[in-house]
Amino acid sequence: MKKKVLTKEDILHLAKLSNLKLSDEEIEKYLKQLEETVEYVKNLDELKTDKVSPTSQTTNLTDVYFADGETNERGLKLKEKYFIVKRIM
Amino acid sequence: MNLHGKSLLELKQLVIEKKISEKELNQYFLKRIRKFNPKLNAFITVLENNQLGIPYGAKDMFCTKGIRTTAASKVLDNFVPPYESTVTKKLQEAGMSVLGKTNMDAWAHGASTETSDYGVSKNPWDNKRYPGGSSGGSAAAISAYLVPAAIGTDTGGSIRHPSAWCGVIGLKPTYGRVSRYGVIAMGSSWDCPGPMTLNVEDNAYLLKQIAGKDKYDATSSSIAVQDYTNEIKKNKKFKIGIAESYFAGIDDQIKKHVYKSIDVLKKLGHAVKPIKLLPPKYSISVYTILQRAEVSSNLGRYDGIRYGNDRNFFGQEAKRRIMLGTYTLSYGYYDAFYKNAQKVRSIIIENFKSVFKDVDLIVGPNTPVTALNIGEFEKYPFYGELMDQLNEPASTAGIPDLSIPVGLDSNNLPIGFQIMGNYFEEANILNLAYQFEKETDFFGVIKKGINNYKD
Incomplete structure (x- = not known):
């Protein structure tokens, strides 16, 4: 028999990590659907990747900062080291 | 005055001339x-x-500041943003205004708009069919000329796919x-915001308005923005x-x-040659894994404490994606x-880079089936x-990609054609599309779509 990729316990654990409340029906459904998806993406194993570096940013930007003297006009207004917000109480 | 079917730039001109x-x-x-x-x-x-x-x-x-913004999810049913996105701000500065917020798949998860918590949009060509998605509302709205142009976002095809199914340019x-x-x-x-329009010139115009470095998005590029409306009119010959x-x-x-459309390109004097690209199935897998991971992180912020509703309001598709991500x-996976x-x-990026040493543009079908x-x-x-599947490779690599209509199938449904280009070479893509438009007028598809919805 084919080894199961995911178990019901896995789904419950993922739901807990994701802070989602799932119905029994959803648990069954996601178990099946996630398994299908995980099976599909295994096609990546057909490619050799051991000598390839990962990409996290497609246009090769690194270390992006605000230019000197530029200010963040869209943030909350500051007075000395405090934020100025509307009165709450 | 008869305004029906006038392009964005034509309408703008009429306003300028009072x-x-x-x-x-x-x-x-x-x-x-x-x-x-x-x-x-x-x-x-609206x-x-x-x-x-x-x-x-x-x-x-x-x-949009002061205008409810839902991402088509009941989680944000009551969310009124206190600030304006850069794209809509730039369009405001260009004299444009949002007439309506268009429908979409909830959180842009999908290719149909049926995951919208506000009901599915209908394809203007056949109201029993999907408009495609996730920017399906935008595509349907311009195809039926409810607005002269629209802005969408594209993560794995969400502008190009509905553009193909509704017969517009995205x-x-x-x-x-x-x-x-x-x-x-x-x-x-x-994620890439982009223009959806009824002709290529409007598309070039809108891109010029919204493109450019933004200090509030560290991933935006400082590469100079070209004058796309001029660029499209240059006489260029491409290797395709x-x-x-x-x-x-x-x-x-x-x-x-x-x-048939490739024959048109040959007739226009472009050189067409076969190239080798990795099968799209690998991009589907890369997209599925990385995009779901990013979704699970991005949707982590919705707890209903600071704004919006709590996590019980997430729909099926969002929950499924969060779980997979x-x-x-x-740990362990x-x-x-x-x-x-x-x-x-990285492998897919290298594949495109090596192909672009050989050709200027890549063309092909946009969707495997019509609506x-x-x-x-x-x-x-x-x-x-x-x-x-045909849109995800360009998304994976981060390269630009345009969808144009090239005909109708036997059910009278639009057929999409895509033009991919090298990084930041939107000008070449739009130039080729403009040449194609001048030659074929997209075989009358766009005009027919508008005329299905007379005043």
Whole structure:
């Protein structure tokens, strides 16, 4: 028999990590659907990747900062080291 | 004055020449929205009192100050953003105004708009069919001329796919060409806002307005923005590549129209040659893993404490994506899934880079089939992900990609054709599309679409 990729316990654990409340029906459904998806993406194993570096940013930007003297006009207004917000109480 | 079918730039000119007031213009489109939107459900929110600016539709993914922004999810049912996205701000500064927030798949998860918590949009060509997605409301709205242009977002095909199914022009720019600031985040390393229009010149014009470095989006690029409306009119000849791997499993009628369009390009003097691209199935897997991971992280912020409703309001598709993303990022699976997918992303990027040493542009079909009937998505594995298969490679690499209509199938449904270009070479893509438009007028598809919805 084919080894199961995911178990019901896995789904419950993922739901807990994701802070989602799932119905029994959803648990069954996601178990099946996630398994299908995980099976599909295994096609990546057909490619050799051991000598390839990962990409996290497609246009090769690194270390992006605000230019000197530029200010963040869209943030909350500051007075000395405090934020100025509307009165709450 | 008869305004029906006039392009965005034509309308702008009429306003400049004072032949029509902005108020009349807005009232004209509001009247059309009132008449046709109940049937098409292209808008989630309509700005009934809008009187100023050249009207356009913005996908409900763009934060608009003081205007409810839902991402088509009940989680954000009552969310009124306190700030404006860079794209809508730039368009405001260019004299345009949001006439309505268009419908979409909830959180932009999907290729149909059926995951919208505000009901599915209808394809203007056949109201029993999907408009495609996720920017389906935007595509339907311009195809039926409820607004002269719209803005969408594209993560794995969400501009190009509905553009193909509704028979309009949609551009996914290079990743980082257009700022993501104020766009509700889906897959942050993929999301690209872009224009959807009724002709190429309008598309070039809108791209020029919204493109450029934004200090509020660190991933936006400082590469200079070109004057696209001038660039498209230059006489250019291109080397164009065609990848056989993009034709596997594609509907015969679509193939026929795509080959016919390639003949048009040859006739225009462009050199066409075969190229080798990795099969799209690898991009589907990379996209599925990385995008779900980013979704699980981006949707983590919605707890209903600071704004919006709590996590019980998430729909099925969002929950499924959060679960899968959480799985691929979790301890023990990270290397096997997430990191491996990032590596294959490098391989796909290298594949495109080496092909672009040889050719200027790549063309091919945009979608494997034309618009499906509402309800049909359930039959397809992967919840519609395969509908985006031809769009996902360009998204994976971050290169620009345009969808144009090239004909109708036997059911009178539009057929899409895509033009991919090298990084930041939107000008070349739009130039080729403009040449194609001058030669064929898209075989009358766009005009026919508009004329299906007379005043």
